[in-house]
Amino acid sequence: MDLIQNLALGFGVVFQFVDLKIGFLGISIPFPMNIFLCFVGAMVGTLIGVLPGIGPLATIAMLLPITFGLPPVGALIMLAGIYYGAQYGGSTTSILINIPGESSSVVTALDGHQMAKQGRAGPALAIAAIGSFIAGCFSTVLVAALGAPLTSLALLFGPAEYFSLMVLGLVFAVVLARGSILKAIAMILFGLLLSTVGSDIETGQSRMAFDIPELADGIGFVTVAMGVFGYAEIMRNLEQTESRDIVQSKVTGLMPTWPDFKVAAPAIGRGTILGSILGILPGGGAVIAAFAAYTFEKKMSKTPERFGHGAIEGVAAPESANNAAAQTSFIPLLTLGIPPNAVMALMVGAMTIHGIVPGPQVMTKQPDLFWGLIASMWVGNLMLVVINLPLVGLWVRLLRVPYRMLFPAILIFCAIGVYSINNAPADAIMVATFGLVGYWFVKHDFEPAPMLLGFVLGPLMEENLRRAMLIARGDPTTFVTRPISGGLLFLAALLLVLAVMPMIRSKRDEVFVEGEA
Amino acid sequence: MSEAGGAGVARHDAGGLPHHHRVASIFFVLALAGPVLGVIFGKPPEFYARLASGAYSLPLAVLGIAALILPLRSPKDFMGGALLVGMGLFALWACSDLPGMRGFAFGPGTAPRMFAYAMIFLGVAVSAVGLFTDGPPEEPFAFSGPLGGGLLVAVLIPITYYSNRIGHIVSGVSPDIMVAAVGAIVVLGLAFPLMRVAPRGPLFITAATLIFAVTVRPLGLVFASFVSLVVSAYATEEIRWVETLIWAAVLTLFCSLLFPWGLNLPLQLWPRF
Numbered sequence: 188m189d190l191i192q193n194l195a196l197g198f199g200v201v202f203q204f205v206d207l208k209i210g211f212l213g214i215s216i217p218f219p220m221n222i223f224l225c226f227v228g229a230m231v232g233t234l235i236g237v238l239p240g241i242g243p244l245a246t247i248a249m250l251l252p253i254t255f256g257l258p259p260v261g262a263l264i265m266l267a268g269i270y271y272g273a274q275y276g277g278s279t280t281s282i283l284i285n286i287p288g289e290s291s292s293v294v295t296a297l298d299g300h301q302m303a304k305q306g307r308a309g310p311a312l313a314i315a316a317i318g319s320f321i322a323g324c325f326s327t328v329l330v331a332a333l334g335a336p337l338t339s340l341a342l343l344f345g346p347a348e349y350f351s352l353m354v355l356g357l358v359f360a361v362v363l364a365r366g367s368i369l370k371a372i373a374m375i376l377f378g379l380l381l382s383t384v385g386s387d388i389e390t391g392q393s394r395m396a397f398d399i400p401e402l403a404d405g406i407g408f409v410t411v412a413m414g415v416f417g418y419a420e421i422m423r424n425l426e427q428t429e430s431r432d433i434v435q436s437k438v439t440g441l442m443p444t445w446p447d448f449k450v451a452a453p454a455i456g457r458g459t460i461l462g463s464i465l466g467i468l469p470g471g472g473a474v475i476a477a478f479a480a481y482t483f484e485k486k487m488s489k490t491p492e493r494f495g496h497g498a499i500e501g502v503a504a505p506e507s508a509n510n511a512a513a514q515t516s517f518i519p520l521l522t523l524g525i526p527p528n529a530v531m532a533l534m535v536g537a538m539t540i541h542g543i544v545p546g547p548q549v550m551t552k553q554p555d556l557f558w559g560l561i562a563s564m565w566v567g568n569l570m571l572v573v574i575n576l577p578l579v580g581l582w583v584r585l586l587r588v589p590y591r592m593l594f595p596a597i598l599i600f601c602a603i604g605v606y607s608i609n610n611a612p613a614d615a616i617m618v619a620t621f622g623l624v625g626y627w628f629v630k631h632d633f634e635p636a637p638m639l640l641g642f643v644l645g646p647l648m649e650e651n652l653r654r655a656m657l658i659a660r661g662d663p664t665t666f667v668t669r670p671i672s673g674g675l676l677f678l679a680a681l682l683l684v685l686a687v688m689p690m691i692r693s694k695r696d697e698v699f700v701e702g703e704a
Numbered sequence: 705m706s707e708a709g710g711a712g713v714a715r716h717d718a719g720g721l722p723h724h725h726r727v728a729s730i731f732f733v734l735a736l737a738g739p740v741l742g743v744i745f746g747k748p749p750e751f752y753a754r755l756a757s758g759a760y761s762l763p764l765a766v767l768g769i770a771a772l773i774l775p776l777r778s779p780k781d782f783m784g785g786a787l788l789v790g791m792g793l794f795a796l797w798a799c800s801d802l803p804g805m806r807g808f809a810f811g812p813g814t815a816p817r818m819f820a821y822a823m824i825f826l827g828v829a830v831s832a833v834g835l836f837t838d839g840p841p842e843e844p845f846a847f848s849g850p851l852g853g854g855l856l857v858a859v860l861i862p863i864t865y866y867s868n869r870i871g872h873i874v875s876g877v878s879p880d881i882m883v884a885a886v887g888a889i890v891v892l893g894l895a896f897p898l899m900r901v902a903p904r905g906p907l908f909i910t911a912a913t914l915i916f917a918v919t920v921r922p923l924g925l926v927f928a929s930f931v932s933l934v935v936s937a938y939a940t941e942e943i944r945w946v947e948t949l950i951w952a953a954v955l956t957l958f959c960s961l962l963f964p965w966g967l968n969l970p971l972q973l974w975p976r977f
Binding site: 253256367369370372373376377379380383387389390392394395397418421422423424425426590591592594595596598599600601602603606607610612613615616618619620622623624626627628630631632633649652653656657660661662 | 780781783784785787788791792795798799802803807808809810811812813815816819820822823826827829830833842843844845846849850853854857860903904905906909910912913914916917918920921925929932933936937939940942944947951952955956959963967969970971
């Protein structure tokens with residue numbers, strides 16, 4: 188079995204020991220570096236998930252510079268840990284104090300907090316953790332199984348197909364995002380435009396750099412992400428006055444009862460499958476998966492009136508779904524090289540900085556990285572279950588840290604981190620500028636996530652577009668006449684038309700403010 | 705600008721102008737700014753060529769006319785779209801020197817121009833949505849926040865440009881320390897009066913980062929992080945000085961252990977004299 192062999196390789200990478208030199212003692216000791224990084228990532232992720240007002244996007248952007256010194260496998264393992272760790276942490280605060288630390292656990296709060304109020308916080312936390320773990324196991328296997336076939340498919344693609352695939356991915360991201368479609372497309376274009384700043388790929392001519400040396404290399408990916416997510420988030424959070432009244436319900440009796448299990452098990456199964464599918468789709472991800480799973484579970488239930496009053500399915504389904512989606516969204520990234528959502532766009536940035544071009548060749552050329560990352564997800568999920576449940580009390584106590592102490596820490600981390608990449612003070616100035624731009628966008632109901640996708644895919648899209656046009660000797664119909672490319676573009680157009688239909692019919696643009704379903 | 709009119713209602717501000725007249729006049733000023741700047745700073749020797757080099761901003765006048773004759777029913781959409789149009793036009797101007805198509809091969813300027821035109825088109829569409837559908841009013845600080853912060857960033861441009869002269873104002877002081885001090889003082893000196901019109905958050909988050917940026921090279925990591933942490937405390941209304949100073953010291957210590965030693969990054973800790 189190839190799959191088992193590959194997974195064995197992956198686990199080998201995860202449990203690898205490296206010699207850690209301790210400088211002042213002059214000795215070196217064997218140290219399980221990757222396990223340690225996986226642990227650090229999962230813990231930091233949980234911490235971030237617990238604290239409201241700082242999401243996984245901002246955290247990964249903030250910690251990117253720190254991972255530059257690590258080997259690529261370790262860096263990616265840690266960053267992935269932050270992402271799925273955040274899905275866990277968010278559920279804890281949702282259930283205990285009705286404050287979703289993450290947008291993906293907003294729905295968990297509905298029933299989870301009701302359970303806590305009824306004195307069943309323990310079972311709610313346990314079922315969230317168990318559901319997440321089962322979903323994590325399933326999606327790890329799914330990533331491993333789908334990796335090889337999708338990769339071989341991707342190898343058939345030429346530049347025209349790649350370009351069309353990216354168009355389809357971006358269209359998916361637009362259609363599945365909340366808010367106005369026009370605005371989302373506009374944000375993608377803004378990202379694409381930003382990505383063209385700097386030297387031209389083919390001629391090396393400086394574009395829109397105004398002879399500023401720091402711009403000659405293009406705008407840094409970390410700069411944009413930190414500014415638009417980290418800084419803009421702080422600026423907005425500071426406007427809201429804090430109201431964190433911590434009514435801590437005592438957590439007693441962690442284990443769910445047998446009837447709980449019987450109700451929750453099918454919900455976990457459905458949530459896992461739904462989450463896995465939505466995670467693979469571009470534009471999907473943990474948030475939409477959680478919402479969809481909750482709605483689906485409510486529709487399936489024979490007693491929908493129990494939802495919102497402490498139904499255990501209402502915790503099990505979205506929690507499994509968001510964790511499954513968090514992991515399966517690695518599939519398009521690792522096989523096709525196309526990030527399906529903004530967090531994966533950050534992963535692309537991390538990979539590029541380590542000199543890895545995301546895409547089908549990762550699996551063949553760097554199997555240790557590919558399978559190591561997959562195996563680490565399973566290990567990380569196990570760690571989260573084992574470590575998190577006993578630590579619930581500690582996480583809740585962390586919530587007492589006031590925001591006025593939190594934001595300076597985030598700020599200085601971002602500032603030093605971005606400065607340390609190139610030792611360029613101009614980078615820190617640009618982060619602040621992008622923070623202001625992001626603040627403007629949020630104030631005008633523009634989602635910044637599509638912009639980051641556009642920014643990451645920009646250079647790739649331009650390169651493939653130019654190459655395809657050159658191969659077709661300047662004939663733009665090549666994108667439609669090549670069967671695979673044409674099919675992908677047709678699908679993209681169809682999706683857009685379907686999504687825009689209600690706009691034609693209704694006179695209000697508020698139709699798109701869905702997602703709360 | 706922060707108190708924008710409600711949906712479809714022409715509100716009057718202190719000057720007596722209906723709100724959308726004021727918006728329109730801003731667009732007219734911006735539209736004219738391009739040619740004027742082109743004449744002043746443009747490269748070509750002939751007057752008309754310089755005037756034309758700044759003509760990229762003129763289409764903004766169309767938005768101004770639209771705002772003049774139609775009520776802004778959804779100001780968020782209208783202003784958001786307008787910014788996209790503005791940035792698209794700016795990008796067109798910025799890549800006007802780049803060659804386009806060469807035969808059937810793309811030139812360096814082809815793709816950026818394509819993206820810019822598409823963005824302008826979408827910006828117009830979003831603005832049109834703002835004119836013809838009802839929407840929520842502008843949020844508070846939607847303009848004063850970015851403008852106030854932007855002003856702080858902009859003030860660094862002349863300081864960088866004239867850094868050679870500024871560095872030698874006082875003899876005996878190292879020039880780069882002088883520039884850093886002037887930069888930090890100007891940013892702070894501007895941020896405090898701006899606090900009356902702009903929200904604290906964007907203002908002092910920006911100010912703290914800028915002060916870090918100008919001081920970190922000449923004065924070292926310890927000084928730069930401590931000062932910018934203290935400045936960042938102004939970003940909220942609840943300031944507790946003792947707590948801030950202790951917390952800033954703790955964070956500074958943590959960062960100066962983590963980054964240079966823990967992560968082996970080549971950062972300078974102390975000022976160079």
